[in-house]
Amino acid sequence: MIETATHIEFIIGTEKRLTDIISRAEIEPLLRSLIKAGPLSASVLDEAEQPLCRQGQDAPVPPSDEIRHNLLVEGEPKGALLITFAPDQVSAPEALALLTRDALQLIINNNLKRMLTTEVHTSVVQESYDQLVATNKQLMESxxxxxxxxxxxxxxVAERTAELQKAYSRMLQQEKLAAVGGLAAGMAHEINNPNGFVRSNLVTCNRYFQKVHEMVNYYQLQIANNTPLMQLQQESDKKRRELKLDFVFADAPDLLAQSIAGSDRIARIVADLKSFSHVDESGAADADLNEELKRTLAVLAPQIPADAQIIQNLQPLPTFDCNPGLLSQSFFNVLQNALQSRSAGLVVTVASRSDDGGIKITISDNGCGIARENLPRLFEPFYTSKEVGSGTGMGLTIARDIITGAGGTLEITSTEHSGTTATILLPHGAGKR
Amino acid sequence: MIEFDEQQKRMVLKLVYYGPAMSGKTTNLLTLHDQLSLQGRGELMLLDTTEDRTIYFDLLPFFYVAPSGMKIKLKVYTVPGQVRHDATRKAVLQRADGVVFVADSQTAGMSINFESFDNLEKNLSMVGLSIEHIPLVIQFNKRDLTDIVAEEQIRSAWGPTGLPVLMASALKGWGVLETFKEVLGRTFDAVNARHALTSRFGVDKEDFLTTILTVADDV
Structure with a gap:
């Protein structure tokens, strides 16, 4: 603690001299009154016997008597009261002296008390103030x-948000890749089929062409040899039968027509994929959502079970300003879930209509449905009821994010074992982002 | 120590009565004032109070002059016990040579006693003194009341500290002188060990104690 501060020396107990406690001005009136009562002189002396205050005649004329009383500070003599008077001039001088001493002692004691009190008070206030200042400083700093x-x-927060956004778009990209991967497997099959018979037809046609070539060579050789016409006729008929050219001429047009149709099929599949993925477009465009739905169904065709029934109830829709590639991604995710909901006897209904509230698209299935306890978790990232490795758990999360991003809503209602309906609402004038 | 002037052969010592509010510190001083002879002491100075609670401190001075001429003045202080007067307590505790901790014997007062004792330890260290080394006496006051903690219990709780524990009723006037004598003796020993009062200044412990502890005739 601060012990150096001079203002606390009284509390510590430092000894005080009489002159520290009373002043000349305080005792002078008292001594003056005393002189009026008769004494020749009255003095208050300090410890060193030096007069602190003196009243009456400077040099008392002898013979004179004197009375002396000690003045106490904390019970210890620290000065004295000295009174001189001419003999028999003052009645009861001793009583007068005692009275004055007691009055002086009272002043001393009270002054001391006041000084101590003031000092404690001041030091406590000062300390409190110092504490306040220190507290204030601490508060300012904090x-x-x-x-x-x-x-x-x-x-x-901004940095973390940016990081999250980056991570999210990375994830979106991965989900897209996964969907494309799944698609690719189906597409490969779809493309391989026509490609297979086109190739097989071409191989056959190649063989047919060689036979025709051989026949033409035969004719040229016989003509060069000047073979008689009758003989040529007989032998060429035989040759023609050997080469089964009648069959070749009948079969080749069929094979070629079939191949052209196969090639057209491949071209259509590629066109569907291209339009579904919107690889040639970027950003917003006026889209016919019915077209998007159809394309999505087309690219999903390989995943549709053989006996499944797809009912399309698509009413004319106004164009919707959006990023068609993104929106068809969300249709894809929802439709894929519907197609996987049941293996035999699947019925999926895709409906769309437009009214004052906006565009409404519903995709319903008669599949396995969703257990009540799982419903709240549908849109939770990485939540999946599919087997490990067959679902990322991001499908519906991304579908909803895309639709919300376009200003719409995606809601899913489901009854376990009887089917699920996804409802997409896109208000007019929304989108454009 | 307040003051020590070897040339003037003068020493001023300080004792402090510490403890929780209403434990009877001022009553201890009043009893000392009443029981001890005016010969060896000054008047008791009670600073202003509110509703009989000490808000500043009380002061009772004692004097002793050894045959060798060595003068020893002893100032005995009380501190205000109320928690809010901590700054005053700390100020009064400065340069203390000995401490009496006045505890309240009442059952309800036990936790407050410990709080106050913690406060004493903290404030001693803040004014640069150590509770380990300063002469310290514990007084359990108010033994005249009925709902109080048993003496054996107190002794078993405080025994391990090695501090002297005295029972008292300051209001009834007993145990007060004994407490004062205990702390006075221990304080003298501590000062003597540091400043060689007996060997260098011819101050006899017995004479010092007897003179200060002179009981007034009219009690």
Whole structure:
């Protein structure tokens, strides 16, 4: 603690001299009154016997008597009261002296008390003030610290948000790739089929062409040899039968027509994929959502079970300003779920209509449905009821994010073992982003 | 120590009565004032109070002059016990040579006693003194009341500290002188060990104690 501060020396107990406690001005009136009662002189002396205050005649004329009383500070003599008077001039001088001493002692004691009280009070106030100042300083410092913290917090939040956004778009990309991967497997099969018979037809046609070539060579050779016409006729008929040219001429046009149709099929599949993925487009465009639905169904065709029934109830829709590639991705995710909901006897209904509220698209199935306890978790990222490795758990999450991003809503209602309906609502004038 | 002037052969010592509010510190001083002879002491100075609670401190001075001429003045202080007066308590505790801790014997007062004792330890260290080394006496006051903690219980709780524990009723006037004598003796020993009062200044412990503890004739 601060012991050096001079203002607390009284409390510590430092000894005080009489002159520290009373002043000349305080005792002078008392001594003056005393002189009026008869004494020749009255003095208050300090420890060193030096007069602190003196009243009456400067040099008392002898013969004179004197009375002396000690003045106490904390019970210890620290000065004296000295009274001189001419013999028999004052009645009851001793009583007068005692009275004056008691009055002086009272002043001394009270002054001492007041000084001590004032000093304690001052020191306590000072200490409290110092504490307040210190507390204030601490508060200011911590406020400053928190301000800086708040500032850097904002920055940190911005940084983390940017990171999250990056991670999210990376994830979106991966989900797209996964969907494309799934598609590719189906597409490969779809493309391989026509490609297979086109190739087989071409191989056959190649063989047919060689036979025709051989026949033409035969004719040229016989003509060069000047073979008689009758003989040529007989032998060429035989040759023709050997080469089964009648069959070749009948079969080749069929094979070629079949191949052209196969090639057309491949071209259509590629066109569907291209239009579904919107690889040639970028950003917003006026889209016919019915077309998007149809294309999505087309690319999903390989995944549709053989006996499944797809009912399309598509009413004319106004164009919707959106990113068609993104929106068809969300249709794809929802439709794929519907197609996987049941293996035999599947019925999927895709319906669309437009009214004052906006465009409404529903995709319903008669599949396995969703257990009640799983419903709240449908849109939760990485939540999946599919077997490990067969679903990312991001399908519906991304579908909803895309639709919400276009200003719409995606809701799913389901009854376990009887089917699921996904409802997509896109208000007019929404989208455009 | 307040003051020590070897040339003037003068020493001023300080004792402090510490403890929780209403434990009877001022009553201890009043009893000392009443029981001890005016010969060896000054008047008791009670600073202003509110509703009989000490808000500043009380002061009772004692004097002793050894045959060798060595003068020893002893100032005995009380501190305000109320928690809010901590700054005053700390100020009064400065340069203390000995401490009496006045505890309240009542059952309800036990936790407050410990709090106050913690406060004493903290404030001593804040004014540069150590509770380990300063002469310290514990007084359990108010033994005249009925709902109080048994003496054996107190002794078993405080025994391990090695501190002297005395029972008292300051209001009834007993145990007060004994407490004062205990702390005075221990304080003398501590000062003597540091400043060689007996060997260098011819101050006899017995004479010092007897003179200060002279009981007034009219009690």
């Amino acid at each position: 406020e400053k610290k928190y301000r800086q913290l708040a500032l850097s917090l904002e920055q940190q």
